[in-house]
Amino acid sequence: MMHQISSFPISFAVFSNAGKVAEHEEVLPFPPLAQLRKEVTQWWDLIRDTDDPVIADLRFSLWRLLFSLQLTLLPYDHIALVLTDQLTAIRNLADQTPEVRERLATLDSLVPYLQTHPENPKRARLLELLDEISTDEPVVGLVTGLTRWPLHGSDIDLDGREEFVAPIPSRAVLMSRTFDHIIVPGTSRYCPFQTELFHASRTSNLTMIRFDSEAAHRPRRPTLPRGPSKNVGPRPLAGLIPQQHGGPDTTILDTLVDNGFWTALRRASSSRGESEEPASPDRQHLVRARLVLFANGYWMNLREDRRIIEISRWVDGLEESQSLRGFPRRKVSELEDGHLIVLRTMGSGDYLVDVADGLLKADGLADLRRSSTDWKATLEMALRQHGTGEVARRLRSLGHRISTSSYLWTWTTNHVMRPESEDLFVDLIRVLSSLGYSLGNVDAEQAAIVRWVGMGRVIRYHYRAGAVIRRSLLKRLRSLIAVGCHIETEYQLALEGVDAGELSVLRIAAVDAEAALVPYGTTGTLEKL
Amino acid sequence: MVKDEEDDYLSSMGLPCTLEVGTTADSQWAATSTWVGFLIWAGCWLRQYSAPDHRIVMYLSVAARPCCSSLIALGSVLAAVVGTERVRISWNEILQLPHGTEIHLLRDVKGAPSPKVRARGRLAEIGSLQGQVVREVILEEPAKLAGSKQLLFPRNLDALRPSRIPYVVGGRATDTLDLAETLEHLHPGFPQAWLFSRKLEALVVTQRSSWFRQLEGLQLRVTPHDRSKGAQQITLGAILVASASSAQSGVRTAVIPPTSIAHQAAAPLTILDGPRSLEVWESIRSPRLVFLLETCELDELILQKLKHIASFGERELPDGHGPIPEAAPPGIEMSVFTLKSV
Numbered sequence: 001m002m003h004q005i006s007s008f009p010i011s012f013a014v015f016s017n018a019g020k021v022a023e024h025e026e027v028l029p030f031p032p033l034a035q036l037r038k039e040v041t042q043w044w045d046l047i048r049d050t051d052d053p054v055i056a057d058l059r060f061s062l063w064r065l066l067f068s069l070q071l072t073l074l075p076y077d078h079i080a081l082v083l084t085d086q087l088t089a090i091r092n093l094a095d096q097t098p099e100v101r102e103r104l105a106t107l108d109s110l111v112p113y114l115q116t117h118p119e120n121p122k123r124a125r126l127l128e129l130l131d132e133i134s135t136d137e138p139v140v141g142l143v144t145g146l147t148r149w150p151l152h153g154s155d156i157d158l159d160g161r162e163e164f165v166a167p168i169p170s171r172a173v174l175m176s177r178t179f180d181h182i183i184v185p186g187t188s189r190y191c192p193f194q195t196e197l198f199h200a201s202r203t204s205n206l207t208m209i210r211f212d213s214e215a216a217h218r219p220r221r222p223t224l225p226r227g228p229s230k231n232v233g234p235r236p237l238a239g240l241i242p243q244q245h246g247g248p249d250t251t252i253l254d255t256l257v258d259n260g261f262w263t264a265l266r267r268a269s270s271s272r273g274e275s276e277e278p279a280s281p282d283r284q285h286l287v288r289a290r291l292v293l294f295a296n297g298y299w300m301n302l303r304e305d306r307r308i309i310e311i312s313r314w315v316d317g318l319e320e321s322q323s324l325r326g327f328p329r330r331k332v333s334e335l336e337d338g339h340l341i342v343l344r345t346m347g348s349g350d351y352l353v354d355v356a357d358g359l360l361k362a363d364g365l366a367d368l369r370r371s372s373t374d375w376k377a378t379l380e381m382a383l384r385q386h387g388t389g390e391v392a393r394r395l396r397s398l399g400h401r402i403s404t405s406s407y408l409w410t411w412t413t414n415h416v417m418r419p420e421s422e423d424l425f426v427d428l429i430r431v432l433s434s435l436g437y438s439l440g441n442v443d444a445e446q447a448a449i450v451r452w453v454g455m456g457r458v459i460r461y462h463y464r465a466g467a468v469i470r471r472s473l474l475k476r477l478r479s480l481i482a483v484g485c486h487i488e489t490e491y492q493l494a495l496e497g498v499d500a501g502e503l504s505v506l507r508i509a510a511v512d513a514e515a516a517l518v519p520y521g522t523t524g525t526l527e528k529l
Numbered sequence: 530m531v532k533d534e535e536d537d538y539l540s541s542m543g544l545p546c547t548l549e550v551g552t553t554a555d556s557q558w559a560a561t562s563t564w565v566g567f568l569i570w571a572g573c574w575l576r577q578y579s580a581p582d583h584r585i586v587m588y589l590s591v592a593a594r595p596c597c598s599s600l601i602a603l604g605s606v607l608a609a610v611v612g613t614e615r616v617r618i619s620w621n622e623i624l625q626l627p628h629g630t631e632i633h634l635l636r637d638v639k640g641a642p643s644p645k646v647r648a649r650g651r652l653a654e655i656g657s658l659q660g661q662v663v664r665e666v667i668l669e670e671p672a673k674l675a676g677s678k679q680l681l682f683p684r685n686l687d688a689l690r691p692s693r694i695p696y697v698v699g700g701r702a703t704d705t706l707d708l709a710e711t712l713e714h715l716h717p718g719f720p721q722a723w724l725f726s727r728k729l730e731a732l733v734v735t736q737r738s739s740w741f742r743q744l745e746g747l748q749l750r751v752t753p754h755d756r757s758k759g760a761q762q763i764t765l766g767a768i769l770v771a772s773a774s775s776a777q778s779g780v781r782t783a784v785i786p787p788t789s790i791a792h793q794a795a796a797p798l799t800i801l802d803g804p805r806s807l808e809v810w811e812s813i814r815s816p817r818l819v820f821l822l823e824t825c826e827l828d829e830l831i832l833q834k835l836k837h838i839a840s841f842g843e844r845e846l847p848d849g850h851g852p853i854p855e856a857a858p859p860g861i862e863m864s865v866f867t868l869k870s871v
Contacts, residue, residue: 007595007743008552014593015564018860196825201592201860222827224588225836227864228844234859 170338372454572604
């Protein structure tokens with residue numbers, strides 16, 4: 001059984017660390033990777049048109065190849081690095097890019113060289129270091145979350161030393177406890193919790209191991225602004241590595257990757273499946289959403305108005321399993337790297353609808369949803385053809401208060417079953433009829449009333465489905481937590497007796513700092529990076 | 530038990546005892562360290578001084594926030610205890626109070642020394658028993674003792690602790706006794722009336738559930754410099770959130786979430802514990818404000834906000850303010866200034 005970790009001993013240890021922290025840096029020379037980095041930098045210099053999707057893809061593929069090799073703790077011939085596939089993908093993209101086609105020769109020799117000389121100096125030094133410190137310092141934290149983006153070869157295989165190594169994949173895990181020693185096996189330049197790593201005093205021994213080709217990096221310590229009167233700080237400590245921000249050759253790669261990556265992903269997400277549609281908000285259902293990147297290499301646009309089940313504190317052992325009484329939910333804007341969220345990973349992402357449909361089918365009402373909500377597709381056609389403004393204007397002329405015409409789009413989704421009142425719904429169907437969209441051969445009012453009643457019945461099945469899912473999911477999550485299941489990237493959940501499709505617990509690798517307006521249809525579905 | 534050799538911050542408070550804060554979980558007692566002493570000192574220092582037409586603002590960045598606001602609040606409570614006039618219900622007062630005056634006692638349960646039970650009665654005749662003056666109390670509560678007599682005389686006052694104000698309801702009477710003992714060590718002859726007065730000493734703006742969880746198991750140990758007196762240990766919760774009876778009850782420290790701040794009365798000291806609490810600072814009317822943040826919470830947005838507030842700050846600290854340390858312990862940074870009250 002896990003125990004609630006008391007706060008005071010952690011605070012006590014943290015303050016104690018703050019007074020005696022020692023940092024060490026080991027820089028490993030490794031010419032093949034230095035050469036690779038130089039080569040990738042030159043490629044990046046040659047191909048700057050990031051608006052071209054092929055070039056954007058090529059730049060990111062090159063960056064990913066380099067960082068997979070720089071940060072991996074596996075031998076270079078390990079299958080998880082998929083080096084041959086990575087090189088093939090780069091070759092295919094380079095074939096479409098005349099500026100760099102001629103430069104392939106260097107990559108073609110470097111990558112196979114590493115595959116045939118697989119000893120990874122960083123891995124060798126890490127294993128040595130673990131052997132040196134394991135006796136005296138039983139709790140060694142190994143930072144595994146060094147980038148926001150999933151990389152090939154990020155698996156941990158320490159030849160049997162795993163038992164005294166605590167992986168630190170996220171800020172939450174780092175901040176939940178203290179460590180006798182923390183090892184950072186690479187540059188912390190892209191680590192989403194780099195400030196906490198250096199300045200949250202979770203250890204008194206911080207060792208960085210990096211290749212000489214990796215950017216030296218130590219973030220600035222956040223300090224209070226100086227007030228007008230008395231300012232008091234601790235006496236300076238010896239044994240700290242000075243603040244550093246990379247070398248001259250890091251600027252191109254290291255600053256462009258972050259912005260470029262998110263820009264490219266946002267572009268891909270907003271254009272997906274909507275290319276034939278006009279971009280006007282009046283004719284398109286746009287919602288505010290955030291791009292969320294998962295550790296398994298997938299990403300999803302999550303609507304900002306959603307609250308998602310997030311269970312990292314329980315799965316990572318920071319809370320007792322018994323304390324999981326309801327679903328702990330977070331707003332999408334509050335999600336961050338390291339969180340574990342529960343999502344439907346096949347289909348629309350809306351498991352409530354699927355479970356409700358299963359219940360409807362069992363009661364012989366399989367067609368009720370379709371027959372009661374067929375007006376949604378009709379409304380969507382009308383909105384695309386005439387715009388939300390026109391439909392809203394007609395509804396207002398009938399005495400209804402429509403404060404935001406774009407809200408009409410919400411009625412086309414499963415997110416909101418129907419308008420708030422029957423009168424409004426009947427008039428909506430009348431408006432559709434007046435615009436030339438009729439629902440069958442009956443008059444608009446009769447068609448509306450039949451559907452209103454049908455939707456009321458469907459809603460009752462949604463309530464039942466919600467209760468079924470809640471019971472089963474909670475039971476499943478509790479058992480998962482109770483057995484101490486560790487989830488590095490993804491865990492598929494089968495709910496006993498519930499046909500909810502495929503549900504998964506997914507580890508978040510990164511969340512876009514900015515929300516964007518995206519087509520509704522692009523939200524809630526997983527896409528491969 | 531480890532005792533840190535550097536407790537300068539606490540010794541500057543002039544207490545006749547040493548303080549240690551720790552937890553008894555797993556039979557482990559974590560000793561007071563410099564950071565604990567500094568935070569208690571900070572709360573105490575702030576509570577002792579005021580600046581007319583101004584508010585005293587203290588920025589504190591700490592390596593870890595859990596438990597820190599409790600320690601600052603403790604400092605504020607200690608300053609309030611030490612700074613209050615001495616008031617004690619004496620034998621003479623008992624003799625002078627009119628017949629029928631309501632009085633509250635703590636009585637032993639038969640056969641068990643603790644916990645004590647609360648009793649209520651009314652002062653009656655003054656008489657004599659075996660040559661000493663006694664005063665009768667006719668008990669009304671607990672019900673099974675209603676109508677029976679309790680005699681008061683100088684030698685049983687310490688045990689019965691007669692009070693004009695009811696003892697704790699909904700809490701354990703022994704907590705109050707422990708608290709009284711602890712405060713006696715901190716401030717010999719401390720005002721017992723303070724125990725039962727409705728007086729908010731500190732307001733903490735933060736998430737209630739996590740604050741109370743952090744308080745669980747946290748203990749304060751008070752060891753008088755006078756070694757003839759034993760050490761006294763009490764939960765920090767008993768000092769910070771002890772409440773007396775329904776009528777006159779109060780809490781020393783109120784904890785409210787940032788979302789409810791609009792309804793909160795001003796306290797002598799308010800601790801804005803965490804980034805979310807910082808957003809409501811303008812709604813706080815306290816004359817003393819602490820902005821408590823973890824070092825790694827000082828992001829650009831928060832730093833901008835702190836800089837903005839500090840830009841209205843004034844150089845002058847309160848007249849005659851006590852000494853401020855030249856250096857903070859490792860993991861703590863502090864900035865103090867005054868702001869003109871609006």
